[in-house]
Amino acid sequence: MPTVLEALQNRSSKRAYTNEKIPKETLEKILNAAALTPSGANMQPWVTYAITNEEVLKNVGDAVIKKMDEGVLNDQFIQYYPIKWTNPYKKRRIVTGAGLYKHMDVDRKDDITRVQMWKDNFRWFGANTVIFVFTAKANIDEAQGAFIDCGAYMQSIMLAAQDFGIESCPQGSTTEFGKVIARTLDIPENLALLYSVVLGYEDKSSKINAYQPEKVKLGESVTFID
Secondary structure (H helix, E strand, O other): OOHHHHHHHHHOOOOOOOOOOOOOHHHHHHHHHOOOOHHHHHHOOOEEEEEHHHHHHHHHHHHHHHHHHOOOOOOOOOOOOOOOOOOOHHHHHHHHHHHHHHHHHOOOOOOOHHHHHHHHHHHHHHHOOOEEEEEEEHHHHHOOOHHHHEEEHHHHHHHHHHHOOOOEEEHHHHHOHHHHHHHHHHOOOOEEEEEEEEEEEEEOOOOHHHHOOOOOOOHHHHOOOO
């Protein structure tokens, strides 16, 4: 069983999975652990849909890809990425994306392959478990605390999964099509999708899983005041 530090150091976003199913008992243990995540005023603002039904996941993916093919850029409850990218964040984004395509031998002008790789998000990278995290719209009406709490909840899910040899990939891509997903799943009108997390067993033969984006050094993001 990995320590928390080992789980943090070993985890990375995987983009290819085997079709091995996660036992429901294991999934329940992961989500029970994540439910212990602290939240402001103990709100516990996350409303979670843990979907393992292959037909349902296919329907959700089909609905999003259909929108993409129609030229729809997003249909979202919240704006995930900055409207105006600034450095160093813009540079990190560019370097990470370019590094992934280079690793996969995809030319920067090969738009067809790049779009297909983006659509792989909505085929869940071959995994058959996706955790969709919603919150009540009232929680995020002119307030941001629920975003922070639900982000911590997502991290808890991914770290707890490491205990069982289960890999993960958080998906801002689904945030961008949150309304499409909510409609397809027939989610209550009072809820907004924040993001999703793919869970599964890594396909270790897949080249894409070897890609590791570089993290910034401590001195670039932390200021110590002794």
